[in-house]
Amino acid sequence: MTEFLTAAVGFILAMLALGLVSILRGPGDADRMMAAQLIGTAGIAVLLLLGTIAGVPAAIDVALTLALLATFASIAFVKKGLSRFEADGAGSTEDK
Amino acid sequence: MSLARDMMTIVAVSAGAFFFLAGTVGLLRFPNTLTRLHALTKADNLGLGLVVLGLLPQAGSLRGGLKLISIWLLGLLAGATVSQLIARTARQGGPAP
Amino acid sequence: MSIATVFEIVLAAVVLGLAIWTIAVPETYSATVGFVAYGLLVALIWVRLDAVDVALTEAAIGGGLGGVLLLGAAARLRNADPTAVETPCKLVRLCAAALSSLIAAALVAAILLLPDPAPTLAPAAVAKAWATGLANPVTNVLMAFRAMDTMLEKVVLLLAIVGVWSLASDPAWGGRPGPRHEADPHGVLAFLARLLPSVGIVVGIYIFWTGADHPGGAFQGGAILASMWLLVVMAGLTDTPPVSSRRLRFILVAGPGLFLVVGIGGLCLGPAFLAYPLALAKPLILGIEVAMILTIAATLGLLLAGAPERSEQR
Amino acid sequence: MSSVTVFGLCAAAAVGLGLYGLITNPQPLRKIIAFNLLGSGVFLLFGIIGRRGAAAGFGNDPVPQALVITGVVVAFSATALAIALLLRLFQTAGSTTLRSGAPTGAGPDPSGD
Numbered sequence: 001m002t003e004f005l006t007a008a009v010g011f012i013l014a015m016l017a018l019g020l021v022s023i024l025r026g027p028g029d030a031d032r033m034m035a036a037q038l039i040g041t042a043g044i045a046v047l048l049l050l051g052t053i054a055g056v057p058a059a060i061d062v063a064l065t066l067a068l069l070a071t072f073a074s075i076a077f078v079k080k081g082l083s084r085f086e087a088d089g090a091g092s093t094e095d096k
Numbered sequence: 097m098s099l100a101r102d103m104m105t106i107v108a109v110s111a112g113a114f115f116f117l118a119g120t121v122g123l124l125r126f127p128n129t130l131t132r133l134h135a136l137t138k139a140d141n142l143g144l145g146l147v148v149l150g151l152l153p154q155a156g157s158l159r160g161g162l163k164l165i166s167i168w169l170l171g172l173l174a175g176a177t178v179s180q181l182i183a184r185t186a187r188q189g190g191p192a193p
Numbered sequence: 194m195s196i197a198t199v200f201e202i203v204l205a206a207v208v209l210g211l212a213i214w215t216i217a218v219p220e221t222y223s224a225t226v227g228f229v230a231y232g233l234l235v236a237l238i239w240v241r242l243d244a245v246d247v248a249l250t251e252a253a254i255g256g257g258l259g260g261v262l263l264l265g266a267a268a269r270l271r272n273a274d275p276t277a278v279e280t281p282c283k284l285v286r287l288c289a290a291a292l293s294s295l296i297a298a299a300l301v302a303a304i305l306l307l308p309d310p311a312p313t314l315a316p317a318a319v320a321k322a323w324a325t326g327l328a329n330p331v332t333n334v335l336m337a338f339r340a341m342d343t344m345l346e347k348v349v350l351l352l353a354i355v356g357v358w359s360l361a362s363d364p365a366w367g368g369r370p371g372p373r374h375e376a377d378p379h380g381v382l383a384f385l386a387r388l389l390p391s392v393g394i395v396v397g398i399y400i401f402w403t404g405a406d407h408p409g410g411a412f413q414g415g416a417i418l419a420s421m422w423l424l425v426v427m428a429g430l431t432d433t434p435p436v437s438s439r440r441l442r443f444i445l446v447a448g449p450g451l452f453l454v455v456g457i458g459g460l461c462l463g464p465a466f467l468a469y470p471l472a473l474a475k476p477l478i479l480g481i482e483v484a485m486i487l488t489i490a491a492t493l494g495l496l497l498a499g500a501p502e503r504s505e506q507r
Numbered sequence: 508m509s510s511v512t513v514f515g516l517c518a519a520a521a522v523g524l525g526l527y528g529l530i531t532n533p534q535p536l537r538k539i540i541a542f543n544l545l546g547s548g549v550f551l552l553f554g555i556i557g558r559r560g561a562a563a564g565f566g567n568d569p570v571p572q573a574l575v576i577t578g579v580v581v582a583f584s585a586t587a588l589a590i591a592l593l594l595r596l597f598q599t600a601g602s603t604t605l606r607s608g609a610p611t612g613a614g615p616d617p618s619g620d
Contacts, residue, residue: 001102003196008109010200012147015113015120015139017207020214020230022123030129030186032226034136037178038123041140041171042116043233045147048164049109050240052154058245058408060163061400062236062252065417067167068393069257071174072420073229075382076261078181079374079427080268170392177385201510205517212521212544216528221536228540235547238514242558243566247550250579259543259583266536266590270597281531289530297523300552304515313560314570330569331576339573346577353584357591362598412580496587500595 002053009049016042033077040070101153108150115143129186133179140175144168201241208234225267229260245408246331249400253416261423262497326475328406335410336478340467344456347449347485350492354445358436361501367437370498376429386428393421401486411482415489422494433498441491448488452481515555521548535593539586546582550575 019038022031044063051059115138122135148168155161208231215227232255239248281289318330318338325337335343361368376382401414425431434441455477459468469477525545532538553571560568 001105004106005109006196006200008113008147010196010203011113012116013200013203013207015116016234017203017210018120019123020207020211022120028129028186029222030182031123031132032223033178033182033185034123034129034132036226036229037175037182038119038136038139039230039233041144041175043237044167044171045112045116045144046237047240048147048151048167050237052151054240054243056240056243056245057156057160059240059248060160060167061403061407061409062240062245062248063167064163064170064396065249065400065413066233066236066252067170067174068389068396068417069253069420070233071170071178071385071389072424073257073260073264074174074178075181075385075424075427076264077226078178078185079382080264166392170389173385173388177381180381198510198513201513205513209517209520209524212524215544216524216532216541221534224537224540228543231544232547235551238517238551239554241510242514242554243561244554244557244572244575247554247572247575247579250576251547254579254583255547259586262583262587262590263536263540263543266594269594270536281533286531289527292530293523293527296526297519300519300522301516304512304519304552304555307556307559311556311559313562313568315560315562315565315568318569319565330565331572334569334573335576339570339577342574342577346580349581350584353588356588360591360595410576412576493583496584500591 005049005053009046009053012042012046012049016046033074036077037070037074040066040074044070104153105150108146112143112146112150115139115146119143130183133183133186137175137179140179141172144171204234204237204241208238222264222267222271225260225263228263229255231255232260246329246410246413249408249410249413250416253413253420257420258416258493258497261420265497265499324471324474325469325478327478329404329408329410331408332404332410332478336481337469337474340452340456344449344452344467347452347488350489350496351445351449354492354495357496357500361436364504365501367435368501368504369433369435370495370501371426371433372502373432374427374429376427378429382428383430386425386430390421390425393417393424397421397486397490401482404482405479411486412489415486416493418486418490419493419497422490423497426498433495436495436501444487444491445495446488448481448485451484455481511555511558514551518548518551518555521545521551524548535596536590539589539593543582543586546578550578553578 016039019035019042022035022038025031044066047059047063047066051057051063119135119139122138123132126132126135145168148164151164152161155164211227211231211234215224215231218224218227232251235255236248236252239245239251315330318334321338322328322330322333325333327333327336397414397417399414400409400417401411402409404410404414426433455469456467460466463470522545525541525543525548528541529538529545532541553575554567557568557571558566560571562568
């Protein structure tokens with residue numbers, strides 16, 4: 001079981017590394033934001049698997065923290081990215 | 097009983113890993129921003145969801161299981177909101193996506 | 194080579210690749226994105242090293258607040274003229290590369306030659322753990338054995354916020370930090386900013402509370418609370434308070450102030466500075482931590498918001 | 508190779524890279540990022556030394572862990588102060604260069620650096 005989960009962690013980590021390649025190439029900011037989002041999600045999955053492998057239940061708490069702060073960071077990314085197109089903040093981007 | 101639980105873990109985590117693969121390949125190969133966003137949400141929602149589903153039998157306690165599920169729900173909420181905002185950026189910003 | 198070692202090598206390689214990218218990429222904005230991802234993966238290394246307390250701190254700082262801080266600066270400096278600064282000449286670069294590799298090589302040698310029965314203070318920390326009644330050894334070290342460090346760290350946070358505030362321009366003196374964010378009150382962002390903080394506050398308090406016996410603590414919990422507050426600010430649902438507000442300043446000094454009072458109490462009534470009376474050790478530590486989580490959340494949030502930019506009225 | 512060796516090499520390389528970036532990158536913001544990279548390498552060194560000192564039922568010596576947590580907080584406040592200085596410099600001088608020929612206000616050396 002442990003071997004299988006470790007292999008799964010390695011696989012998801014490799015996917016994460018490929019996602020980084022997409023940051024490297026990403027022509028626009030939107031692609032960079034997406035890759036950052038993918039890295040956050042994959043990081044949470046890796047953390048959960050790692051915690052189960054090592055028998056560290058507190059790893060779930062780290063994943064919980066990461067889930068909240070990754071959301072916060074992603075929103076900040078998007079807001080700053082938007083402010084390039086708008087004068088300031090996301091003022092009128094929230095169209096109805 | 098433990099065999100059945102391990103089987104479930106193996107099946108669900110493998111499926112989750114597959115969706116991560118699909119999401120990453122889509123991120124790398126799809127032609128424009130909106131299609132890449134479509135690929136990303138698969139990894140976000142299904143990949144993480146299936147990994148969480150696979151780890152539920154190994155959680156050991158009710159509290160651990162509830163925390164796992166709440167992580168997935170948080171991931172869903174974040175993914176949905178962030179992809180909406182990214183899609184808007186892509187539509188308003190740059191030239192044709 | 195076992196599969197676990199292969200995994201560790203892959204993790205280390207990805208982290209190093211990100212570090213190189215962060216240093217080498219020409220565009221500053223991309224470098225900050227790389228640094229956020231780097232911080233996230235370093236948190237994974239900390240879990241792997243069985244230091245979950247540090248992993249929590251690194252996830253809160255590296256993956257969250259620190260990244261947002263750098264990102265905000267990068268977005269603001271985007272219009273700065275990059276051609277105005279000249280890159281150093283080739284000789285300087287070569288010397289820097291030589292120096293850096295020399296230092297890295299010295300560190301590698303030091304790591305490979307570390308003494309074999311490794312020195313450790315873990316048994317000593319366990320032997321005295323009964324005195325505080327807390328089961329998390331890291332909280333014990335932070336709040337009891339090295340309490341002086343923790344108190345001075347809070348003073349450093351306070352000094353940093355004083356430093357940031359004193360950079361305000363004259364018209365904005367004592368005003369509100371950061372730009373006023375505006376967003377559609379019925380939009381997606383406002384929806385998230387209404388829903389997520391309710392969960393985030395519960396998680397923040399849980400991480401703080403569990404810190405007595407399991408990994409967690411006031412700093413990690415405070416970082417989560419600060420990020421939730423800033424999310425609400427970013428969605429335009431509320432505004433940052435003017436820094437001249439008396440209530441705000443009271444919260445900022447509450448944590449270090451209570452710490453200092455308890456410390457001086459130990460000096461006057463007990464044997465030494467910061468000596469807790471045995472019977473009251475746990476309630477005192479908890480009291481200090483409650484005051485500290487408020488101070489930390491406010492300080493981190495305000496450090497991220499930056500110097501005051503608008504006068505109090507608007 | 509044990510995990511201590513693998514991550515130790517990684518930490519040493521991060522310190523080297525951070526130092527190189529700190530010296531050669533001309534933009535102050537990049538210097539701040541490089542400094543943070545250097546710092547995180549040093550913290551990781553603490554981590555592996557704590558890992559070697561695993562004893563008494565803990566996977567990692569609690570004393571270096573506590574030191575690292577304190578260090579992370581202090582590094583964050585120093586970074587915040589440095590960035591505030593940088594933004595203020597940009598606001599008054601219109602550029603972020605630290606050369607002495609800059610129009611105004613290159614005076615305050617980023618002590619947070």
